[in-house]
Amino acid sequence: MKLINFYNSKQLNSLLEQMGAELKKIETPNSWEGIDDTKLAELLKTGEVEIELDEIKTNDGVFEYKGKKVIVYIRDQYSKYYTSGYKFHLTKCKTISKAFKNRRNSRYVVSLRTDGQFKINLLEDNIIVRKDLIETMNVCKNCLEQINYKKYKVHPYRIKTNIYNNFDLAEYFNQFKQSNLNIGLFKNANNAPLNVYNKNFDLKSKTIRENRNYKCEDCGIDLSKEEHKKFAHVHHRDGDKSNDNPTNLEVLCIECHSNQPGHERLKYSSDYRDFTMRKKNLEFFNN
16 A cells, blocks of 8 residues: 655645644654674674673673673683683672773673683783683682572582582573563562461472482482481472472472571571581491
8 A cells, every 4th residue: 555645645735724734844863773783693603702891781690791691701811820720700790890890901702602612812911922722711609609509609618619610501501591580480469378388288398308318409418317307308499388389399408408598597406406416427428
């Protein structure tokens, strides 16, 4: 269908004349400009792209570039730190924040790579002495701490080391791939159930512990001996005591349970003291 030329329409001009109105053209100094997605295209094609500091955003606590969860690393690294290894970053931890604040004379790169191999340049006194090296990088421990990846903050040193050594970028990107919160996960004041245990929770708790062999899903300690079973608790991951979906329930020893937010009170119980004493005496590790 061909549109009417409103400026040349006799019928419309006649109506305007009767109303005493005047047809005016709409003019604006603004012009439409397309978004330059050159960097995004390069990121998606090669897996990484150099970027300015102010282009790096933080969303849901982790780095994001144009809707994509990314990691950040400094491409130009000082050679004196070469033997100790370089790190990539997940968020504005205290290490990367200091570099940002000082606007360190380096090139910042955002990356989607999942192989742990990154291109770097080695500097000495701001002079590049080796260029385009492909090096392995590990995750920054301060970043793991800040975003509490896999509950990193509350774990003992041994488990923290395990999380650090086994950090997998593909797993990380999969976990943080969604930029937007799912509003369906939230409840309002009218439909939220009371945050209390369901009537059959004791039975469900026993079934869950039996099915998972009374083994702590956090530290891995075996509590299957009859005298140790009381130290195996069932924890609601989301803090909602009414949500007994099996995916929301995990078996934790009393010590790991006490490290969960809002469960510190367990540390003052007689069972907790009994548990820590038995651990100290290596009872759990004797057959």
